[in-house]
Amino acid sequence: MPTAPEAAVLAALDRVRDPEILRPITELGMVRAVEVDADGRATVSILLTIAGCPAARRIEADVLEAASQAPGVSEARVEVGVMTPEERRDFVERVRGDRGSRPRQFGPESLTRVIAVTSGKGGVGKSSLTAGLAVALAERGLAVGLVDADVFGFSIPGLLGLSRDGVTEQPTRVDDMMLPPVAHGVKAISIGMLLGDADPRTTAVSWRGPMLHRTIEQFLRDVWFGDLDVLLLDLPPGTGDVAITVGQLLPQAEVIVVTTPQEAAADVAVRSALVARQTGQRVIGVIENMAGLLQPHGSVLDLFGTGGGALVAERLGDAEHGEVPLLGSVPLSPVFRAGGDTGEPAVLRHPDDPAAAEVLRIAERLMAGGRGLAGRSLGLSVR
Numbered sequence: 524m525p526t527a528p529e530a531a532v533l534a535a536l537d538r539v540r541d542p543e544i545l546r547p548i549t550e551l552g553m554v555r556a557v558e559v560d561a562d563g564r565a566t567v568s569i570l571l572t573i574a575g576c577p578a579a580r581r582i583e584a585d586v587l588e589a590a591s592q593a594p595g596v597s598e599a600r601v602e603v604g605v606m607t608p609e610e611r612r613d614f615v616e617r618v619r620g621d622r623g624s625r626p627r628q629f630g631p632e633s634l635t636r637v638i639a640v641t642s643g644k645g646g647v648g649k650s651s652l653t654a655g656l657a658v659a660l661a662e663r664g665l666a667v668g669l670v671d672a673d674v675f676g677f678s679i680p681g682l683l684g685l686s687r688d689g690v691t692e693q694p695t696r697v698d699d700m701m702l703p704p705v706a707h708g709v710k711a712i713s714i715g716m717l718l719g720d721a722d723p724r725t726t727a728v729s730w731r732g733p734m735l736h737r738t739i740e741q742f743l744r745d746v747w748f749g750d751l752d753v754l755l756l757d758l759p760p761g762t763g764d765v766a767i768t769v770g771q772l773l774p775q776a777e778v779i780v781v782t783t784p785q786e787a788a789a790d791v792a793v794r795s796a797l798v799a800r801q802t803g804q805r806v807i808g809v810i811e812n813m814a815g816l817l818q819p820h821g822s823v824l825d826l827f828g829t830g831g832g833a834l835v836a837e838r839l840g841d842a843e844h845g846e847v848p849l850l851g852s853v854p855l856s857p858v859f860r861a862g863g864d865t866g867e868p869a870v871l872r873h874p875d876d877p878a879a880a881e882v883l884r885i886a887e888r889l890m891a892g893g894r895g896l897a898g899r900s901l902g903l904s905v906r
């Protein structure tokens with residue numbers, strides 16, 4: 524039987540969450556023992572999945588803080604050990620449930636809303652918007668995952684601050700399970716995290732279709748996201764292999780099309796939406812990016828023209844599929860761009876910036892209008 528101070532420490536540890544799994548460490552079998560001596564000196568032994576796991580320091584610091592503040596504790600010490608193979612198997616089972624009985628992640632029975640973001644042309648800001656929307660939704664309390672399916676042009680790690688100076692955070696591997704790094708509340712996975720020690724700034728991925736297919740499949744199967752409200756996918760531009768793979772693996776996915784205001788970009792954007800439709804996905808809206816840049820003296824410079832977003836929305840709406848709304852028009856903004864460069868998304872740091880504000884508005888709109896989100900326990904996921 525634990526003494527009263529030991530029970531108090533255990534209760535405090537219930538509030539320490541694994542930063543990758545976002546569940547209490549006490550639930551995950553990560554607390555081996557808690558002892559508090561007669562003078563109130565606490566010793567907490569914790570178990571990590573692997574030695575030097577990326578989250579180790581954070582867990583240790585959080586445990587120390589929680590134990591130190593428990594009633595009846597005068598000082599605290601943390602001992603860190605590593606799980607045995609059996610303990611690790613038990614851990615994996617606790618995290619994702621029994622393999623035989625667990626439903627396929629994001630399968631038809633999953634309650635997670637899946638939104639794929641696509642574009643016709645490259646460089647229209649699809650990845651910047653996807654990252655911004657993911658962070659905005661997470662900030663509003665949703666459990667959000669982000670798959671960077673743009674295998675050749677991966678940029679999500681940089682946009683979320685998970686890649687700095689050529690070093691990219693990697694998922695923690697526990698047996699055959701990968702735990703995605705978390706940034707700004709978003710669980711993210713990208714091919715850029717699986718290049719080992721290679722510098723993503725100078726490493727190119729040149730794979731053929733089957734390899735791309737397997738990679739996306741692996742992201743959806745082996746990367747453990749836990750219960751998500753929303754999974755966003757940043758698709759490569761165009762109508763290639765990955766778009767078709769995503770259509771096959773996630774037929775329930777909803778699709779958002781990103782375009783610039785330029786007519787030439789709009790034509791290609793329509794084509795990528797039509798491919799999504801052919802694979803059974805539903806196009807839920809269009810976002811126009813790189814719209815008019817507000818000048819210091821108050822006028823607006825329409826660098827890429829106007830009207831592309833509305834044009835794409837109009838062309839995609841028809842009697843069979845109904846109206847496809849223009850979800851928003853995000854202006855060009857140096858602040859928004861800089862937030863992506865530094866990995867500090869403008870939606871968090873500069874929510875009043877016109878581009879960030881529009882992305883936040885679009886996120887609200889997505890939360891309000893979602894097919895799958897209606898009637899669900901939104902915002903209740905503990906983060």
Ligand SMILES: Nc1ncnc2c1ncn2[C@@H]1O[C@H](COP(=O)(O)OP(=O)(O)OP(=O)(O)O)[C@@H](O)[C@H]1O
Binds near residue numbers: 878
């Ligand atoms: N609203 C905006 N204002 C200013 N710069 C922007 C805006 N949106 C995106 N950018 C910048 O434009 C460039 C391209 O954006 P991004 O990489 O997000 O595009 P993309 O469509 O995902 O490209 P690709 O699919 O080809 O990788 C980046 O440098 C980004 O910072």
